[in-house]
Amino acid sequence: MHALIEQARKTVDQAELYWRRRRTLTVGYQNYALQQVEENDLSSVALRAIDDGKLGNAYGIFPDVNGLIDDAKASAGYGDRATFSFAPAASYPTVETYDEQTAQLTSQDLIDVCETIKGRIHKALPDIPFGIRCQAETSDLLVESSEGAAGESRSTGFGIVFGASFRGVGTRILKGERSISPFDVGGSLIDEFIEWYRWGEDTSTPSTGRMPVILAPEAAFLVLLPLLMGVSGDLVSKKTSPLLDRIGEPIFSERLTVIDDPLASGDPNGRPFDDEGVPCAAKPIVEKGVLKDYILDLRSAAALDRSSNGNGFKRALFGGGAEASPTPWFANPQIEAGDESWRDLVSGLKEGLLITSGMGFHSGNYPQGQFAVQAVGYHIIDGAVVGRLDKTMISGDIYKDLQNVRAVSRECRPGVGSLLSAGKAPYILLDSLQVAGA
Amino acid sequence: MKDRLAAIAAELPADYADIRFEENRKVRILYEGKKLSEVAMTAMSGGHARAYANGGKAISSFSDPERAGPIAESTCNSAALVGTLRDKKLRLAEAPVIADSFLLSPAQDPRRISLKEKLDLATHYNEMILAEPNVITSQTYYDEFASRRVFVNSEGSAIEYELLNCGIVGFIVAKKGNVVQRVRFAFGGCEDFGRLLGREDDLKKQIVKACELLDAEPVKAGIFPVILDPSEAGVFIHEAFGHLSEGDGLQNNPAFRDRLKLQTDLGRPILNATDDPTLEGRPGHFVVDDEGVRGVKTHLITEGVLTGRLHSRETAAEFDEPLSGNMRAVDAPFTPLVRMSNVFIEPGDSSFDEMISSIDHGYYLVGSKGGQTSGDQFTFGAQWGFQIDNGRLGPMVSDINMSGELFSTLQAISMVGDDLRFNERGGCGKGTPMQTNRKSGTGAPHVKIDAVTIGGV
Known part of the structure; x- marks a missing residue:
């Protein structure tokens, strides 16, 4: 047992420790020039305590340990009645999360990777404000509780995001990949960036009305974040979820299956245990359109008279980390691939939109499934892209508009650069969304 | 230490x-x-x-x-x-x-x-x-x-x-x-x-x-004239314009540097915008920034003309412009970025009633609900709104998000109210990783914009 837990146990009834050391090495390019190297080594700690039946919290970055315990105890003095116990001992699944090669990368290694990408893009598009961010990360995570949970994991992450604003405007296009291991960005992704950038050199504004829309993997957050809120045990227990009492009912088209898979080997979002020390498990959320389950942390599980299913994470739409309270959150959501090529989805449209992102998502009523965002993407006419979208908004309700899914692509990719940092999704062709344009 | x-x-x-x-x-x-x-x-x-x-x-x-x-x-x-x-x-x-x-x-x-x-x-x-x-x-x-x-x-x-x-x-x-x-x-x-x-x-x-x-009925999708209340107009000037006044965002973007040279006409003479960290009691008040430079008042837009920019020492050298002391980090693990302090639209001389009566069919949008910007593109929400028909306030509307392009929208500001008000609570997200800064204030009077795109049913 960690010394901090043992020490805390002398003054409180139960204690839970979350300790994370994160070392990152990042190189950043802007406008084809290396801007800076950033090297961070940060430890953060969260201590939760249950004392006299009440819950207390304290957080710190390199804090005084005794002060941390005192803060947690003081917090518990005013805290709410604890409705749950911290996680008990459990055996955790084995997940491949670490690659020593990533841990040994130097800034020169990262610069070499970026220079290769930069060189290839520069040949095709020499006068665009092209940028790259390449990061290698090594994290050590420990979650222990006085009730027996003892999770310890080491993980690495290697990620590259590159892209550029279109000439003269702020709208930009990003592409990227991530893994636990170093990789070279494939030529196909670079070629796709060049193709998509060229698509966007002209603009086009669709007329106002309903029309077919393809959501690219980068735009999957428009679906996954409202769904996350809907299946969150937190909202369900407060009876504000639009999916309250709907397990077993169809909520989407039968073409859509969503799973949460923290056990995916080699995926940087792989996790053997959640941030409360509960074992993680792969689970269907929506199967062929039918709602299968909610995601729960310890608190919401207790409120619903269930057990946590290992989805208590210190995450939030913005922020997260040690300071955030555990809340039900997807570990690694995946929308399952279909069997069509995304290029066929594009070529099959008389008129429609290919959406790569949406601005202003967080200003909408997304917990209820709704969104109204400035559309970032492309206008398609007669099966071909005619330009990037300009002066266009799309709005919808995932529980209405995802009833009618025409097709799902076989290609599946991470939603790099989006609000949702984890997960993969295919291209999804919706029968129609409301579009505000010319 | x-x-x-x-x-x-x-x-x-x-x-x-x-x-x-x-x-x-x-x-x-x-x-x-x-x-x-x-x-x-x-x-x-x-x-x-x-x-x-x-x-x-x-x-x-x-x-x-x-x-x-x-x-x-x-x-x-x-x-x-x-x-x-x-x-x-x-x-x-x-x-x-x-x-x-x-x-x-x-x-x-x-x-x-x-x-x-x-x-x-x-x-x-x-x-x-x-x-x-x-x-x-x-x-x-x-x-x-x-x-x-x-x-x-x-x-x-x-x-x-x-x-x-x-x-x-x-x-x-x-x-x-x-x-x-x-x-x-x-x-x-x-x-x-x-x-x-x-x-x-x-x-x-x-x-x-x-x-x-x-x-309330959900707002209708389309392009409309709108009046923003001071809370909403404050967020507008922060999101739509303020971020483009931050030198670090422009430093490596030649297209925007070209479009945002000082003395560029951005709006009508009724439009004045300022950043001021010296305003005590406002969320963005501070004395020195996280680069050891004193924060000073900067006139960003004066009578419709771009007259100032927010800087770090690096961007001030790059642009050969005066230091402003806007280099700030939210917390210990973060590097400082160029960030607005208290950014606001200066009051004009239109009354609220004059503004409402000038619109045949549009919306009055109230209360900031957050926003997002990417270069010249902006999107932000309103907590609620009212239809305006034939110069009069009509029924309440809900679920409002609007978007636009900075340069055309600034030119479309046709009336500025005489009722400057500051939002009490600050907030701004910027950077990778995101730094969410509470010490960022906004303010404005009522403002009329002749056309914005509204997403709705």
Whole structure:
């Protein structure tokens, strides 16, 4: 047992420790020039305590340990009645999360990777404000509780995001990949960036009305974040979820299956245990359109008279980390691939939109499934892209508009650069969304 | 600590280096409905080092103060490596050396208020919300951030300074049938705890609006003339224009640099916008930034013409423009970025009634609900709105998000009200990783825009 837990146990009834050391090495390019190297080594700690039946919290970055315990105890003095116990001992699944090669990368290694990408893009598009961010990360995570949970994991992450604003405007296009291991960005992704950038050199504004829309993997957050809120045990227990009492009912088209898979080997979002020390498990959320389950942390599980299913994470739409309270959150959501090529989805449209992102998502009523965002993407006419979208908004309700899914692509990719940092999704062709344009 | 860090900074192998070390305390009290979800305290300390060497730049964040020396030295070496790979060398504008302390003593210092008193206040407001029959849940959040910082640089600056803010913010969630609506409320946002007291009438107004929204029709999609209330107009000037006045965003974007040269016509002569960190009692008030430079008032738009920009020492040198002291980091692990302080539209001379009566068919949009910007593209939400038909306010509308392009929208500002008001609570997200900054204020009078795109049904 960690010394901090043992020490805390002398003054409180139960204690839970979350300790994370994160070392990152990042190189950043802007406008084809290396801007800076950033090297961070940060430890953060969260201590939760249950004392006299009440819950207390304290957080710190390199804090005084005794002060941390005192803060947690003081917090518990005013805290709410604890409705749950911290996680008990459990055996955790084995997940491949670490690659020593990533841990040994130097800034020169990262610069070499970026220079290769930069060189290839520069040949095709020499006068665009092209940028790259390449990061290698090594994290050590420990979650222990006085009730027996003892999770310890080491993980690495290697990620590259590159892209550029279109000439003269702020709208930009990003592409990227991530893994636990170093990789070279494939030529196909670079070629796709060049193709998509060229698509966007002209603009086009669709007329106002309903029309077919393809959501690219980068735009999957428009679906996954409202769904996350809907299946969150937190909202369900407060009876504000639009999916309250709907397990077993169809909520989407039968073409859509969503799973949460923290056990995916080699995926940087792989996790053997959640941030409360509960074992993680792969689970269907929506199967062929039918709602299968909610995601729960310890608190919401207790409120619903269930057990946590290992989805208590210190995450939030913005922020997260040690300071955030555990809340039900997807570990690694995946929308399952279909069997069509995304290029066929594009070529099959008389008129429609290919959406790569949406601005202003967080200003909408997304917990209820709704969104109204400035559309970032492309206008398609007669099966071909005619330009990037300009002066266009799309709005919808995932529980209405995802009833009618025409097709799902076989290609599946991470939603790099989006609000949702984890997960993969295919291209999804919706029968129609409301579009505000010319 | 200050002397030790100053000694380290003085010996670093760089053209310029600085170290910032922080000891911060946070208090959070969160009600979610009847449930007191969290009473939490955070103690955090940590440092950040920056170095410029050979025309390159590197930065590092660290937790352990004992490692400040070796980490800062390694940062200098990384900066030199970057310099070897850059054709265009980075430079810093000259700044005065400051050796001083800037500590805070607000009228009612939240650091001296007991945790129980803060909890009782949050409980009181939360119970008020939940007493309304249509309200199904609430989120009532007290937060306090107290930061004591030491800044030293290789030029001899050695500064101790404090940042402090406290606030109560939250959501009122009302439900009728299948319709659920949320309305935000926010008090405080500055150093003074007294600003949080006696706000029952203000909270009641927001509760009433949340309930009224349940019967409001969703806004119609299309392009309309709108009047933004001061809260919404403040967010507009922050999101749509303010971010493009930050030098670091423009530094490596040749197209926008070209479009945003000083003396460029951006709007009609009625439009004036200012950034001012010297406004005490506003969320974005500070004395020195996290680069050791004094914050000063900057006239960004004067009679429709671009007249100023916000800078770091690096961007001031790059643009050959005056220092503004806007380089700020939210917390110990983060590097400073160029950020607005209190940005606002100066008052004009139109009355609200004149503005309403000038619109045949459009919307009056009320209450900021956050926004997002990407270069010249912006999107932001409104808490609620009203139709305007034939120069008169009509029924309430809900679920409002609007978007536009900066340059055409600034030109479309056709009336500016005479009723400047500041939002109490600040907030701005910028950077990768995202730095969410509470110390960022906004303000404006009512503003009429001739055409914006509204997403709706």
